[in-house]
Structures are given as C-alpha cells and as structure tokens.
Amino acid sequence: MQQIKLEKAGPVLKPDGSPVAGYSTKGILQYNRRAIKAPPWRIKEWDFYQVSDGEKCLQFTLGHASYIGQLCVMLFNFKTGEKIASISKLVPLPFDSMHLPPSAEKDNIVDCSRGGMQMKFVTKGNVRTLFCRCGEFEANISLTRKNDNAIVINIPFDQSAKQFYYNHKINCMTAQGNVKCGDREYNFSPEDSFGLLDWGRGVWPFSNEWFWSNGTGTVDGEIFGFNLGCGFGNTSAATENMLFYKNAAHKLGKVSITHEADFMKPWRLTDEDERLDFTLTPMYDRTTRDKVLFIDNCCHQVFGLFNGSAVLDDGSRLVIENLPAFAEHAVNNW
Numbered sequence: 046m047q048q049i050k051l052e053k054a055g056p057v058l059k060p061d062g063s064p065v066a067g068y069s070t071k072g073i074l075q076y077n078r079r080a081i082k083a084p085p086w087r088i089k090e091w092d093f094y095q096v097s098d099g100e101k102c103l104q105f106t107l108g109h110a111s112y113i114g115q116l117c118v119m120l121f122n123f124k125t126g127e128k129i130a131s132i133s134k135l136v137p138l139p140f141d142s143m144h145l146p147p148s149a150e151k152d153n154i155v156d157c158s159r160g161g162m163q164m165k166f167v168t169k170g171n172v173r174t175l176f177c178r179c180g181e182f183e184a185n186i187s188l189t190r191k192n193d194n195a196i197v198i199n200i201p202f203d204q205s206a207k208q209f210y211y212n213h214k215i216n217c218m219t220a221q222g223n224v225k226c227g228d229r230e231y232n233f234s235p236e237d238s239f240g241l242l243d244w245g246r247g248v249w250p251f252s253n254e255w256f257w258s259n260g261t262g263t264v265d266g267e268i269f270g271f272n273l274g275c276g277f278g279n280t281s282a283a284t285e286n287m288l289f290y291k292n293a294a295h296k297l298g299k300v301s302i303t304h305e306a307d308f309m310k311p312w313r314l315t316d317e318d319e320r321l322d323f324t325l326t327p328m329y330d331r332t333t334r335d336k337v338l339f340i341d342n343c344c345h346q347v348f349g350l351f352n353g354s355a356v357l358d359d360g361s362r363l364v365i366e367n368l369p370a371f372a373e374h375a376v377n378n379w
Contacts, residue, residue, distance in 0.1 A: 260370020
C-alpha cells in the first residue's frame with residue numbers, strides 16, 4: 046500500500062474539520078480542540094502510560110469521552126496473574142476540565158485530582174515522570190526515551206468526514222522507579238523495564254472494534270520496539286504499524302492480528318509484505334469490562350512471549366525470541 050508521510054508542520058484538521066491524513070515519526074501537526082467541528086460530547090482524549098519489566102505491569106490512564114472521564118491506575122503480575130492494585134475514579138461531565146495537553150512531545154505538566162486520588166505526568170525533554178497517589182498506594186516512575194522516533198497517525202473514519210483519530214505512540218523508553226502498596230514495595234530497573242505512551246485525541250464513532258499490539262525489549266543487545274494495529278479508522282493513507290531499532294523507525298503496511306475463541310491459545314501477527322511473522326504465546330488475559338449508562342466496553346489485553354522475525358527497511362532480518370509484550374482485542378461502545 047502507498048502511505049502518506051507527513052513532512053510539513055500544520056494543523057491536525059483542515060478548515061472543514063476533516064483530518065490531514067497520513068503518518069509521521071515526530072509530532073509535527075498541531076492539535077487544536079477548538080477547531081473540531083463535531084458535538085463536544087463526541088470528543089475523546091487520553092494519555093495512557095504502561096511500564097513493564099517482563100513480569101509486572103503498571104498502567105496509568107487519564108482520559109475522557111467528554112461526557113465521562115477517568116483516572117485509573119493498575120498494577121498486576123502477568124506471570125502469576127496476581128492483581129496487586131486497581132484504583133479508578135470517574136469524572137462526570139469533564140469535557141475540557143482535565144486539561145490534557147495538545148502535544149505528546151512538548152514539555153508539559155498534567156495534574157489531576159479526584160476523590161482523594163492524584164495523578165501527575167511531567168514531560169521535560171526526553172524524560173517523563175509519572176506520579177500517582179491514592180490512600181496507601183503511591184507510584185513514582187521516570188521514563189527516558191532511547192529512540193527519537195515514534196509512530197504518529199492522523200486518519201479519518203468512514204462514518205463521517207468530521208470524525209478523526211490523531212494518535213501518538215512512543216516506544217523504547219527505559220523505566221525506573223517504585224510503587225508502594227500498603228506495606229509492599231515494587232521496583233522497576235532501567236536494565237529490564239520499558240515504558241510506553243499511547244496518546245490519543247479525536248472524534249470517534251460510537252461503536253468500534255480494534256486489535257492492538259505493542260512491545261519493547263532487547264534484540265542482539267539493542268533496544269527493539271514495535272507497534273501494530275488494525276481497526277482504527279480508515280488506514281488507506283497510513284497505518285500505525287512500525288518497528289523501532291537502533292534509534293531508527295521502519296514503517297510497515299497493513300497487518301493481520303488473529304486469535305482463536307480461547308484468548309489463551311497462540312495469536313498470530315503477520316503483515317501483507319511478509320516482513321513480520323510473530324507468534325504470541327499467552328500468559329495472562331487482562332480482561333476489562335466497563336458498563337456505565339450507555340457505555341459498554343470490553344477489552345482482552347493478552348500478555349505473553351513473542352517469537353518470530355521482523356525485517357527492517359534495509360532488508361536485514363531480526364530474530365525475536367521470548368520478548369514479553371501484549372496484544373489486545375477491544376469491542377467498544379462509547
């Protein structure tokens with residue numbers, strides 16, 4: 046497929062409210078919430094961070110669908126299946142009151158508190174600090190970027206010209222810090238802990254279904270990462286599929302992510318150009334179901350070990366062996 050690489054700075058949206066479709070490896074487009082030509086209750090914005098060391102996983106979510114928002118933190122061990130902490134606070138009718146930033150890369154501070162829970166994200170240069178406190182739970186994490194590239198897409202939906210998905214995902218961040226939960230403490234070390242940012246803004250159709258897979262680890266002594274997905278809008282101009290290796294980015298076309306009815310059986314991840322061939326052997330299915338009023342969401346985020354191969358732009362083939370990562374299948378009405 047022929048994808049459109051965005052090279053020039055400019056707005057996310059055209060004057061008529063439709064997106065400037067394409068992809069980039071840097072956040073060169075400017076997001077302006079006031080330029081959106083859709084009802085304010087259809088706007089969705091989120092900042093999602095995930096930190097993992099191949100055994101335990103820490104997730105932070107700050108986001109809203111305009112009519113309802115959420116602060117959420119989760120800590121679990123996907124080798125043993127232990128759910129260590131899960132704290133969530135709902136924010137009724139937040140609209141723009143959460144003040145999520147218009148850029149995923151520029152220096153910014155997001156600080157939000159609800160119901161005795163505080164969550165704070167600070168971006169300064171290549172370092173991000175993540176903080177959360179609620180009762181006996183406290184997390185302090187620092188992420189440092191090791192690859193200057195990301196995958197940024199801006200794509201339409203077929204249902205309406207005014208719907209769009211502007212998404213910025215950053216892989217290959219080393220992580221360090223700790224989490225205190227009551228009298229227990231959990232540490233993350235930069236030698237084996239990696240962070241992910243999923244930063245999204247847009248106007249979505251009410252019902253949608255997607256597949257997403259992401260991971261970072263080491264291959265031949267170098268940091269390697271990947272982001273793969275399908276189902277996120279009309280991808281004729283750009284997919285979100287990218288490999289990251291040795292501070293470079295390698296673009297892929299369309300991918301296929303398949304699984305059986307039993308989510309704990311092996312998954313397959315392949316691409317149309319035969320550059321990608323992954324098998325995910327599941328270890329843990331982190332299933333989330335949210336049903337509030339007319340919101341009805343279900344996501345199976347399956348963690349496990351990835352094995353297979355990936356071909357870089359220069360034709361060299363990387364062998365992937367037992368890389369811990371995840372793939373998910375979500376069906377949402379929101």
